[in-house]
Amino acid sequence: MADSRFFNLLGPLRLKELAEITGAEIAGNLDLDRSFDDVQALDDAGETHVSFLDNKKYAGAFAESKAGACIIRPEYVDRAPPGMSLLVTSEPYLGYAKVAQRLYPTSKPSAGISPQAMVDPRALVGVGTRIDPGAVILSGAEIGANCIIGSNSVVGSGVTISDDCRIGANVTLSHCCLGHRVILHPGVRIGQDGFGFALTAAGHEKVPQLGRVIVEDDVEIGANSTIDRGAGPDTVIGAGTKIDNLVQIAHNVKLGRGCIVVSQVGISGSTEIGDFVMIGGQAGLTGHLEVGSGSRIAAQSGVMRNVEAGATIGGSPAKPMRDWLKEVAFVERMVKNKSK
Amino acid sequence: MADSRFFNLLGPLRLKELAEITGAEIAGNLDLDRSFDDVQALDDAGETHVSFLDNKKYAGAFAESKAGACIIRPEYVDRAPPGMSLLVTSEPYLGYAKVAQRLYPTSKPSAGISPQAMVDPRALVGVGTRIDPGAVILSGAEIGANCIIGSNSVVGSGVTISDDCRIGANVTLSHCCLGHRVILHPGVRIGQDGFGFALTAAGHEKVPQLGRVIVEDDVEIGANSTIDRGAGPDTVIGAGTKIDNLVQIAHNVKLGRGCIVVSQVGISGSTEIGDFVMIGGQAGLTGHLEVGSGSRIAAQSGVMRNVEAGATIGGSPAKPMRDWLKEVAFVERMVKNKSK
């Protein structure tokens, strides 16, 4: 069970409720009233726990698990231990997410502005929003309903935040507009000047950065990530895009909808990225590129050219994944042959 | 036009004023009293806007632009659309920077220490300096004139900040001395302990870090970048150097004047870098190196050896750019030939 100092466990769910929540079909032990009180990993689960199998690496742990119920793909039904209730679906991880959300619901924030928050009288704060001690809301900021603004965060002048957003502690926002249900983890920086200088032999002249950052609905951004505002056009993070920790997004970048950007990625200025693009950890993209929708960029890639929609690329400089893997194998083989 | 919630547009400029500000020569439509009220990108610019062409990638957009005036290099004069006023210079981006600075001037801070700032009575604060709500200035800190200290930033004991500095929100400073006109973006950390341990099989003994960080005049440092103080000698960031977001500078590093350090670069301990060095994004430099003035290090390079002045290097391990590109092409060609 999750540590009760940090998490509130709601109460037991019956097998029939689990089937409803997950949209799965039931197999194995079919007792619809069987009761489950928690989620748990395959290894540690017991009689009253719900577990899941998504990564085939853990198929062995599944076969030996003592979990009372498990969310699995159809092909694993035959390998289940006896007595286990099975929730069969093509998307077991999604099913697990929904069960866990139900057992550990996100509590609605207790509304109220802490007397130790510092809210400028010319700022607007919506109904049901909680502002924690030490948070600073500057003049002209507008915060929607049912938001949380974490302790010691700073919401700059003129910033707008829509409803149901959760801004972590120690976040800094300026020159930006946030959509609905945006989640920002601690230490995120949004809206500071882009890195724009006219370079001369005598010194570097600062170029005013006159755009904003637009963060659309349902975006989540990880701890200590940085998103610079546009130089003239806006920097845009599309709806439903999820960004991990310590990611850098430079000025004028457009990220499409539903992208996944893993930790420590860097995207240089004015690069435009389509929808549902996946970018692995520590990959770097140079500026002024176009990256097509549905493409996948491997971890640590160094992307210097446009990427076609649906392509999978890797390496530095990045190329089609197959070509890169062939090159890696070629060099390896050449050296091994020589050593014989 | 830039969002008026965030930016103040001053007022129109005549063509003759633009020529003065940029030092450019006028061509095309020569109406010296023609009036311009904003800057705008080539695509979106209209009759009363000033635009610029610097990256030849956008030459097509220039030829079709409806901008009233455009700052360009001499070789593009012949390709200008009819009726456009041309500001001809060898440095169009610099010209644009100056026009944009004039149209959107940095306002002098309204002086004053917020009653919600926490300023130790043994700290000194100069005339005209603004200290925002939630900022903490500890004992013995000295802040010059006309500075801004952002909300929830912390200026540690004994830290000195010279005149006209702009410290963003949620910044932490300790054990450091800042020159004039230094700009620090949100979340910058300067002056914490360097990563110094005497490694033993029994455990790692902490080595006291007894130096400081010296940040010279006109340095700008991006969001969430970290600069550790020296172990004994100081860590030094030379005048006019510009550092992007999420950059790591280790203890004892010396960065020269006018360097450009792009996002997510890491520079290891005691490495010394000359003047006007450019380091591309995500490059890493090992410790105790010497990097000559005017050298250029490509993005994602892994630099393990000294770099000669004026050299251009790339790859990991890094080597002269030409050699690296040849190696990349060689492996590519070998694999392609084999596939035939």
Place this chain on the structure above:
Amino acid sequence: MADSRFFNLLGPLRLKELAEITGAEIAGNLDLDRSFDDVQALDDAGETHVSFLDNKKYAGAFAESKAGACIIRPEYVDRAPPGMSLLVTSEPYLGYAKVAQRLYPTSKPSAGISPQAMVDPRALVGVGTRIDPGAVILSGAEIGANCIIGSNSVVGSGVTISDDCRIGANVTLSHCCLGHRVILHPGVRIGQDGFGFALTAAGHEKVPQLGRVIVEDDVEIGANSTIDRGAGPDTVIGAGTKIDNLVQIAHNVKLGRGCIVVSQVGISGSTEIGDFVMIGGQAGLTGHLEVGSGSRIAAQSGVMRNVEAGATIGGSPAKPMRDWLKEVAFVERMVKNKSK
């Protein structure tokens, strides 16, 4: 001498005391009562200074140093300048650390909760602990004795911190338990949600992150590093492990005891790392790996497979160091031969 605004120099030590502190044998000038008042680098040291030679790169500086005493390995005794007192040990850097610690002792914090700190009445604060202005301690947090909580840091609900910890400024803690003598530098983020989503074509469903972060005794974590809490199991940082700046540790990672993790490393979810592993700067590890104790991972490595105990690996994709170096040399040679 270190800047007295930032450091307190205790007082002189005699040669015989230096020998005791370092456990070294004395050679060269044997005057046991000779007095030393500071540590200093070889280049800058004078008659009353203690220096050390650890990196053979600086053997020349040692031979010409004017330091009154120097901590060295036995093989350098013969190269010492005349008149120098020698402290001979197999671990000179460790000896230096101990002398520097003695000359510049960490002062015990002056206890007390700043009236400008915001401490929830349902939080517990131990004897001798100092809480700086602007720090926020939320409900149910428990802080041990003799800790420092830096300005504008946030200690979340239910977080526990053991004795003698030093939490820097602008740190955020949630969902975590800290051991004794933990040092966190400014801007560290511990305990936020891991990056867990069930990806679907329609959008990405957030997976509740129900674990914690356990930080064991004597861990040190650098500025702006981020450690996500577990998805179900905990994320664990083993005793005595030292983590540099801007490092990313994902959910469920287990780091063993005494590891060294250099700046900008990224460790993906559920990877388990043994004891005394060293990971060079900017290396990346994919998820669900096992990395054996005592292994060494070179800077910028891209680790995609399990690593055996004691192995040394490099490259991206990473392989045994010898193989990687051979491959690098092979490609270099092939291209050079062709150019002839």
